[in-house]
Amino acid sequence: MSFDLEVDAERWRRGLRQLVESTPGIVPVVKGNGYGFGRDRLAAEAHDLGLPMITVGTYNEVPGALAAFDGDVMVLTPWRPFFTDVVHDERVIHTLGRVEDVAALASGFDPNARVLLEGETSMARHGLDRHELAAAVAALGDLRLEGFAIHLPMAGSNLVEAESWAAALQTSQLETTTLYLSHLTPAELATLRERRPQLDIRPRIGTTLWLGDLGAMSIHALVLDRHLVARGERIGYRQRPMPRDGFLLIIAGGTSHGIGLEAPKAAAGVAQRGKSLARGGLEAAGFSLSPFTIDGKQRWFAEPPHMQASMIFLPSAVRAPEVGDSVDVAVRFTTATFDAVNLR
Numbered sequence: 001m002s003f004d005l006e007v008d009a010e011r012w013r014r015g016l017r018q019l020v021e022s023t024p025g026i027v028p029v030v031k032g033n034g035y036g037f038g039r040d041r042l043a044a045e046a047h048d049l050g051l052p053m054i055t056v057g058t059y060n061e062v063p064g065a066l067a068a069f070d071g072d073v074m075v076l077t078p079w080r081p082f083f084t085d086v087v088h089d090e091r092v093i094h095t096l097g098r099v100e101d102v103a104a105l106a107s108g109f110d111p112n113a114r115v116l117l118e119g120e121t122s123m124a125r126h127g128l129d130r131h132e133l134a135a136a137v138a139a140l141g142d143l144r145l146e147g148f149a150i151h152l153p154m155a156g157s158n159l160v161e162a163e164s165w166a167a168a169l170q171t172s173q174l175e176t177t178t179l180y181l182s183h184l185t186p187a188e189l190a191t192l193r194e195r196r197p198q199l200d201i202r203p204r205i206g207t208t209l210w211l212g213d214l215g216a217m218s219i220h221a222l223v224l225d226r227h228l229v230a231r232g233e234r235i236g237y238r239q240r241p242m243p244r245d246g247f248l249l250i251i252a253g254g255t256s257h258g259i260g261l262e263a264p265k266a267a268a269g270v271a272q273r274g275k276s277l278a279r280g281g282l283e284a285a286g287f288s289l290s291p292f293t294i295d296g297k298q299r300w301f302a303e304p305p306h307m308q309a310s311m312i313f314l315p316s317a318v319r320a321p322e323v324g325d326s327v328d329v330a331v332r333f334t335t336a337t338f339d340a341v342n343l344r
């Protein structure tokens with residue numbers, strides 16, 4: 001395979017163990033593309049770490065999680081009565097963020113389900129307003145309340161907001177002392193634990209767990225082809241002229257791998273475009289910077305990435321890699337799909 005994630009398994013797992021040991025109550029988040037590793041792989045790692053619960057993003061991720069993991073599976077997306085893929089299972093914990101949803105689940109859809117109530121934080125994504133807590137409690141019926149959850153923003157200090165929800169939880173009629181938290185720093189978590197020893201605090205962590213040690217990972221994107229090009233020569237789907245003499249590299253890694261999903265750093269305003277035109281930069285000619293680095297520099301797309309490969313322009317002064325060589329590439333792991341993930 002030619003666009004692969006290589007993982008130093010021992011080093012990666014050492015990092016996982018360290019974070020789990022230093023974060024009591026941790027609930028690993030296993031969602032989306034599985035942070036580049038795939039969800040099944042992460043579910044297996046969570047099992048090997050001896051953790052009793054994972055959390056997934058959506059209901060369509062639940063069946064796979066139940067198959068790959070033998071503990072509890074929490075769903076981050078709040079339940080809605082109009083969802084058609086809800087999985088009702090003794091190991092599934094649903095999130096509820098609207099009073100009418102609490103009532104609907106309790107009165108018919110799944111009256112004995114295990115649930116979390118979620119509070120709406122300054123994220124303003126999902127959750128109950130704190131004035132609705134009493135109404136939510138009143139609507140619970142026979143639902144089994146497993147805890148309360150809040151999802152905090154990543155900017156700024158979240159301790160004040162987390163504390164005020166902790167206080168709201170303790171003074172409410174909610175019959176739980178378990179607080180699931182997203183996006184609190186280790187220091188903030190420690191402070192919250194110290195100030196609220198009565199609460200069982202459960203941090204839900206994805207990125208800093210699975211991608212906490214990027215040094216344990218490397219991506220191999222192989223050069224599949226290499227052509228000499230002359231200035232003005234037209235190439236690619238769009239038949240654009242090449243800006244100079246050089247090489248055209250065809251490198252494994254295209255849109256299907258998540259390459260090019262991020263806006264490239266193209267010249268934005270008129271003034272900036274003018275400046276880069278004066279410098280003779282490729283961005284002025286409408287080229288975009290690629291995530292591939294060759295000979296120490298980030299290189300330009302010769303045209304927008306294709307499904308499985310990218311066409312990269314290299315000036316002739318650069319020492320061009322050979323067909324079969326591996327090239328450095330910066331990817332965003334939450335949008336990356338690798339041909340293979342190799343733990344060695």
Ligand SMILES: *Cc1c(COP(=O)(O)O)cnc(C)c1O
Pocket residue numbers: 029031076151181182183204205206207208
């Ligand atoms: C995705 C998500 C997380 C995990 O986020 P990371 O930044 O990957 O740790 C936690 N809580 C909620 C509600 C989420 O949607």
